[in-house]
Amino acid sequence: MTQQTLTRTVPGMNCQGCVKRMREAIQALDANAEVIGTPDEKRLDVSVDPDSTALDDDALDQALTDAGFPPGEPENESKSQPESDDASRTSGDSVDATPTAAPAADATADATTTRLAVSGMTCAGCVNSVQKALQGTAGVTSAMVNFGTHTAEVTGNASEDALVSAVQGVGYDAKPIVDVREAEETRAAQEARDYKKRLQGSVAALVLAVPLMASMFFFHPEPVGAGRLYWLVIGALTLAVMAFPGRHFFTGAWKNARRHQANMDTLIAMGTGTAWLYSMAVVFFGPWLPEAARGIYFEASAMVIGLILLGNAMELKARGRTSDALKRLLDLQARTARVIRDGEEQEIDIDAVREDDRVRVRPGERLAVDGEVTEGESYIDESMLTGEPDPINKTLGDDVSAGTVNGKGGLVYRATRVGNDTRLGQITRQVASAQGSRPPIGDLADKVSSVFVPSVMIIAVITALAWFNFGVEARVIHMLVAATSVLIIACPCALGLATPISTMIGVGKAAEHGVLVRNGEALQTASKLTALVVDKTGTLTEGNPRVTEAEVLADNEQHVLGLVAALERGSEHPLATALTAYCEEEKGAKAAAIRDFDSVTGGGVKAQSDAGELLLGNAALLEDAGIDLAAGSDSAQALEDKARTIVYLAIGGELAALFGVSDPVRIDAKSAIARLQKDGLHLIMLTGDNRHTARAVGDAVGIDDFRAGLKPEDKHAEIERLQKEGHTVGMVGDGINDAPALARANVGFAIGQGTDVAIESAGMTLMRGSLHGVATAIELSQATLTNIKQNLAGAFGYNALCIPIAAGVFYPLTGALLSPMIAGAAMSLSSITVVSNANRLRLFAPRGTADGSTDTQAHTQPKEEAA
Template sequence: MTTSHTITLPVSGMSCASCAGRVERALLAADGVTDASVNLASKSVYVTYQTPADLAGLTQTLDTAGYPARLGETTLAISSMSCASCSGRVARGLSALPGVADAHVNLATETATIRFVPGTTSPTELARLVTEMGYPAQVKTDATPPQGNGAEDEVSRLGQLTLIAALLAFPVFVIEMGGHMFPAMHHWVNQTIGVQTSRVLQFVLTSAVLFGPGLRFYRTGIPQLLKGTPDMNSLVALGTAAAFGFSVVATFVPGLLPEGANHVYFEAAAVIVVLILLGRWLEARAKGRTGSAIRKLIGLRAKTARVSRGDDVIELPIDEIIVGDEIHTRPGEKIATDGTVLTGTSFVDESMISGEPIPVEKTTGASVVGGTINGAGALVFQATKVGKDTMLAQIVSMVEQAQGAKLPIQGAVDRITMWFVPAVMLAAVVTIAVWLLFGPSPALSHALVAGVAVLIIACPCAMGLATPTSIMVGTGRAAEMGVLFRKGDALQSLQNVKTVAFDKTGTLTAGRPELVHILPASGFDTSRVLSLTASVETLSEHPIAGAISRAANAQNVPLFAVTEFVSETGYGVSAQVDGHLVHVGADRFLQSKGIDLGTLQDQGTALGHTGKSPLYAAVDGHVAALFAVADPIKPGTPAAIQALKGMGLRVAMITGDNQGTANAIADELGIGTVVAEVRPDGKITALNGLRQEGKLAFVGDGINDAPALASADIGIAIGTGTDIAIEAADVVLISGELSGVVNAFDMSARTMRNIRQNLFWAFGYNIVLIPVAAGALYPAFGMMLSPVLAAGAMALSSVFVLSNALRLRWVPSATEHHDISDVKPTETLAQSGENREARI
């Protein structure tokens, strides 16, 4: 009989009866929903449903309809998960709870992220239920360090337990295995302490190993076995208990065993515990290193800051800083928090945040980022963001979310690991039965050895760690390069992208006009004309005027007092400067003043065809110079475009700019596909057209790019852009340099390749060695796998997966990998053949 469930879901976005009707219709159309009733006043919907409907499906239906459910979200820090079976069991247990929409458990980070319906449960209740399952859990807060002191304590504790177990097991191993390997030693033991005494000694030492350092396997594994939910600890507990129990019988009541089966396996039980503890210790150390990127980021945070309080400057803990505080930073100190410079000039090393090695100049009005390093100058800045609102805190949050992501490839792994441990236990039982029925004498001894080897050699840990450890290290290394994967599945999805489309302004280009050429007329000096022109333009608010003023400042030319300034909107400006009448404006402006532009007009028309904006200056009624202003291409853009094309990607440009300018930029960069003169909503249409050849990524920075970023298969936002664009994106480039796009694709490819290597090893190891442990080689070669060797192989399996994932920590930046620094931009028309120009 099908059971019906009812739940009240809070819904966002409903504002009228039409909205309520759409919500009800969407839910009622879902298979399994029998009733849906909206309460517009409380903005909620009461739903009755049965199989195949579930809460996760209902929330997905609401999302698709455009009225997402308002769900709570919490993260739990969980201990004692040792393998994929553990993490899968916790995930299934949480997902089965009423009110839980979905739960994702990450074995590598030892966390669970749960979305739930507020009012049906709470984070504290979820933590309690996980603890009752046998996995101690607590609600993770901002104060809970990721793999911090707790992980370090676990490494230390495992090291101590391994050492103690090894010291106790060593005499057992020497007595038993030494006697097998060296007959003289066997005779010596018999003649001195005797066989029975040596077995009793082995019993005492092995008991100390199993019920001392090895007790952790029994405390966790036996309860899980009794609950019908065995994990890897259960396999170890069963294997060692079988070897130990058989040996105890052989030592104290040998008459219960068949003739010829009176052997002891104390050394197997003891050494298995030592090797598995050693593997756990190596695994814990490696897992600690996988989270190094997060710890590095958190370590960037300043501890204290010198803050103005009244007439004094006092040192305060960073947590006591509030927005608006004036903070004094001395040379070499860390910038305490995000802010705006009030006084001072310095160069700040922002490489730890952006990945860019060149220090950035900071003067009055410039923005500074908490965690960066001040250079030789002193700065006073005003705090604009503190605590969790700072860029560093947001970067840490994004990296943590990406590291905890569940990629599509993980779904298949989870389905297999759910049945893995029970399947191994069944395989061990079958192995024992086959040996007892068909094995040579002594069949019981052979069956015991093979059964224990099967239990011990199986390694669900490697399967559980294969994907999350690579994600942790890969996204962490990407963050160090200035690439943040806001949505973890983007790491996998980038592999299927065929086309990369770029916005132009602010993405391929700098986003503001700059003076790129000055062509002086015959008889005029470039510096003198620039000085007079800039003096006039300092009084204008036009963006082009700002470009000329910045160029004059960069050239250190003198500026003069200006009188009789007149602005004619849309045409130009005039003024008296240093005893001269100066006109600056478009060609039609100077022509309206009766000024002949001569050959400069033809040159201006040619520059206009290359996407640059020409304007002219006249002094005392004579044309003096042609200025060309353009939104310049970012320095790293040509190299990045070439590198992407070298990866086999098609590159396109989508812009609202005019077709001529767009074509000129595209020609200079070698971009073959151009869609110009489109409105923000038209970008989505353009993306749909480009998507016909395969998945598509879009790179943009502005508010008008947000719809396209959300619509693309993968949205990549320039971090220097707007918050709205960043929120709509899947990947964020902190520095704004397009080399980050190359790094994103490169790290995606490397990480996914690393994951596939790990999965191949994890599954291949189990598929090949479990039959070997069962005795598959015995009929042909007379060989059986010792449980001790099985334990060693199992311990090293997880270590191999973690070590392979850690290789991603040393991946070079893609700009180095592809050597894109040697790629030169194409020479423009105005750069060639003009012997009178002054390049600025």
């Protein structure tokens, strides 16, 4: 059936991740709609059934707007540039026969995302208040607030001032995060101050409360005469505890009350404040109260504040370990650089380094910024970025990365990327952002926390009324104790920590194992994968191919090879590198003059020369142009039998040459595939290469389900087919050529070295070149989700169990009510338990590989990709 195509210009589309979000919004209206986005052109094409009533022009515009990508005119049409060979060919494995690459991510990809450091939050209720305030700000399309990191990530076009004002408007404070290192140092320093302050406050409160509580067993005078003076002194000391160590509970409760909100501070302030006020009333009016109603609870107020502050301090101490992975990444960043300016060498702050500065690095020093070597030769230890244990030789023209360590030689290099734009900066920013994200499973806690505190207050009132009207004597005392215990024990601290703490540690552990997690959603979905689609070139194979056979059918071999060199010399794809190296280095051919160069997606390249039209690529490219391949059929068959990738060259409408290219299978691919299969995944290999090569690679690594001769759209369709069959699909590719397929998969794993496009298109980016990283990512995802479920079950279970106990449901059996002091200790213990359980993830270790090695070291060096 003929499909109708609706085309939109979407200025906010910057990457395949944007396309994925728009696709999900559109297919929520019409599941059969096909959505193809071209971020470079800001163009979105939506193919629908002409008779569809679910998706018309208005519905499409509304869906895009609701998803945060309103259609409109491009902001800078004049910036469009002609596509290069690398920029235009995005065919993925179909370029096994044709070199490809893709454009770097748009520089404005992060322009609409703002990260804030939020201070003053004490529980899940605070998170809910801040999140609602940010989401209600004009121009905000989405907002995510993380209690574990005390950060917020906001998407939209609202200004930083507007976002900060929105947070301040609900009683909290916020500051834009410009530099991750500075923000982390500030957060660590603030937590250290808070820890010290709360520990000191706890000690001060308990110094009063413990002796007082102990004395209750020996000395408890009636509040008359000298006894009244005694209790007035104790009341004053308790008030001092509430006014100084516990001050922030009451100021926080007052701020929230003025805004008609409630949080943990509200519950604690109401509970301890009620106990103190009632005790003072007994001191002043005791003689006129019934004897059973003369209970005094100063020690309860002081003890509750002391125990909660002690719990807060212990929680902060435990939370401080959750960001160790991020701290280690930040420690890789040098603070100064030795720059050569105007012939003089000077050491300057890292923030003062600019692009094109010449930087000198001495033996044993850490490189400050990314760059290109201009002088010297040395070996560089890149293991912290790639996992490759052996130092890499670097000489004139080679790229070097910030955070790596120089060997014994001296180097001078030109700075190409500085600050947050370095690879290390991108990785650090990615980890920090992912640690602040939230898996969908956390939505349950958010929904509960939004109504939790008001609900607890209502339960406390009902409890008080029930005891006052139906309880046994002394009713007033029982009412006070039960209501206070309910208020204190139900504080939702554990609920707010259940998801973010585990996410922080899970993302951090993933980074330690060379896996960059883009967000919490990817972390959660990876645990549910049932099928894994694997690209061939650069994923199962090393991505460092070489020409092993060549047959030139034309007379002038040097001229033919010169044309091939000219066609491929501008590309950084491994096949192009192999062909160029063969023609120029092995055969000594010089690049010929060509013109009108063009790239054919999924096929190869074409150009014009004095000898006629040039076509270089796979068989389909030449056959579509009407080229007869019969002259090379025997040679092609022989190459296919050897599992070679074949690249054809046609000149002036005639087949002129064919090349056999071999790309060795990764040494650890077979063990990685076996490990993934053991984890219960169905493996499918997709490739644009010929069937013989595909089968040979499949047999070598242990994959018997494969699809060969695919174009980029075929890979996309194959993933859709698997999803319609009910599979949750992961896709492993190089992160550039397979960007659309990576974005379409439920979770995309970009295997490579973390280029911009990989990070934007994939849910996870593997910094090391081993497929074992995929297995590790999936296993860690499963461990993290299990940990989150344990935390949520513990937090929900704690409140479900403790609130009725605090309300007194067991009083008929025990004849006693839960003391507010025990309630305070239990509340603190619940938070400590959640944080401690989350910290068990720090002990996570991969299940190991099939051959007994670990995935912490890649067996092969990942291929270099065009940025």
